[in-house]
Amino acid sequence: MRSIIFTIIFCIMQPLQAAIESRVFENPVYESRYYQMIDKLRCLVCQNQNLADSNSELARDLRDKTYELIAGGATNNEISEFMVTRYGQFVLYEPPVNRHTLILWGAPVVFAIIGIFVFVRVSRKSKSTTLLTVDANHVAQARDLLKDKSNNS
Amino acid sequence: MRYLLPLGLFVALAVFLGIGLKLDPREVPSPFIDKPAPALELPTLFDNSKTISNSDLKGKPWILNVWASWCVACRQEHQIFVSYSRSKRVPLVGLNYKDAANDAKAWLQELGNPYDIIAFDLQGSAGIEWGVYGVPETFVIDAEGIVRYKHIGPVSPSTMKNTIIPLLQSLQSNG
Numbered sequence: 001m002r003s004i005i006f007t008i009i010f011c012i013m014q015p016l017q018a019a020i021e022s023r024v025f026e027n028p029v030y031e032s033r034y035y036q037m038i039d040k041l042r043c044l045v046c047q048n049q050n051l052a053d054s055n056s057e058l059a060r061d062l063r064d065k066t067y068e069l070i071a072g073g074a075t076n077n078e079i080s081e082f083m084v085t086r087y088g089q090f091v092l093y094e095p096p097v098n099r100h101t102l103i104l105w106g107a108p109v110v111f112a113i114i115g116i117f118v119f120v121r122v123s124r125k126s127k128s129t130t131l132l133t134v135d136a137n138h139v140a141q142a143r144d145l146l147k148d149k150s151n152n153s
Numbered sequence: 154m155r156y157l158l159p160l161g162l163f164v165a166l167a168v169f170l171g172i173g174l175k176l177d178p179r180e181v182p183s184p185f186i187d188k189p190a191p192a193l194e195l196p197t198l199f200d201n202s203k204t205i206s207n208s209d210l211k212g213k214p215w216i217l218n219v220w221a222s223w224c225v226a227c228r229q230e231h232q233i234f235v236s237y238s239r240s241k242r243v244p245l246v247g248l249n250y251k252d253a254a255n256d257a258k259a260w261l262q263e264l265g266n267p268y269d270i271i272a273f274d275l276q277g278s279a280g281i282e283w284g285v286y287g288v289p290e291t292f293v294i295d296a297e298g299i300v301r302y303k304h305i306g307p308v309s310p311s312t313m314k315n316t317i318i319p320l321l322q323s324l325q326s327n328g
Binding site: 044062085088090 | 178179181182184191251280282283284286287
């Protein structure tokens with residue numbers, strides 16, 4: 001029980017120990033946008049972490065850069081663009097829909113459609129086969145057996 | 154016959170996973186390929202009062218090698234650049250990335266200095282402009298200042314011989 005409680009506590013605590021620098025923002029909107037952006041941008045050194053979670057030096061530099069850009073009045077799109085022109089689409093955790101990412105975005109839909117199609121076909125087929133295999137002779141035989149049984153008892 | 158479909162699916166999956174194993178996720182394609190090289194306006198390592206800029210390097214293809222004295226893999230590739238520099242084919246520009254000047258100079262003293270000029274990037278600001286995320290990195294820039302090639306990680310003798318040198322030769326014959 002205690003270990004479960006600790007697990008839950010540590011899960012909740014995790015985001016709190018993320019970005020270490022303390023930032024001063026003149027505007028609360030900037031602050032929320034800053035945390036939003038460093039959450040959405042990937043650190044290229046530790047590729048499965050975003051800028052907020054990573055302790056690498058590059059992540060720290062890019063957090064500084066993000067802060068600087070926001071303080072300079074850049075929009076979220078401008079910040080994304082800044083990172084993409086330098087590090088490629090890979091820095092975005094959520095890549096935009098374009099012809100390079102079409103498979104990425106389209107594949108789940110295609111697979112879902114295939115899955116529904118297969119499911120419908122299989123379930124229809126199994127229903128119809130059970131109905132068809134019971135032929136009239138067997139039904140009659142079964143009735144006779146049941147009749148015998150009820151007469152005996 | 155009824156196992157043909159699962160077998161086919163298994164083979165297809167195995168092929169895709171096999172391809173996935175061969176890919177190196179660290180090699181992110183550079184967005185700079187065939188685009189103009191970013192700015193490299195920095196003081197030089199050996200003389201703070203001098204600065205280096207892209208326009209100085211126009212008219213000839215050149216190599217940009219990002220390195221630092223704290224970078225272990227840079228040691229590994231360094232001798233390749235030292236021996237390349239003896240041939241004096243194209244300018245070799247060093248970008249000393251987030252390093253202490255004294256450490257960098259000592260490192261070159263120990264291992265040899267193959268660079269024609271070294272830009273000193275203490276803050277890593279040029280590093281961000283060039284999209285550097287793992288030292289060492291090596292770029293090839295053509296005479297018009299267009300980035301033609303990027304290599305991430307230490308350059309191996311075979312990469313130098315089979316990729317970089319032929320590329321430079323073709324760039325020189327075109328220009």
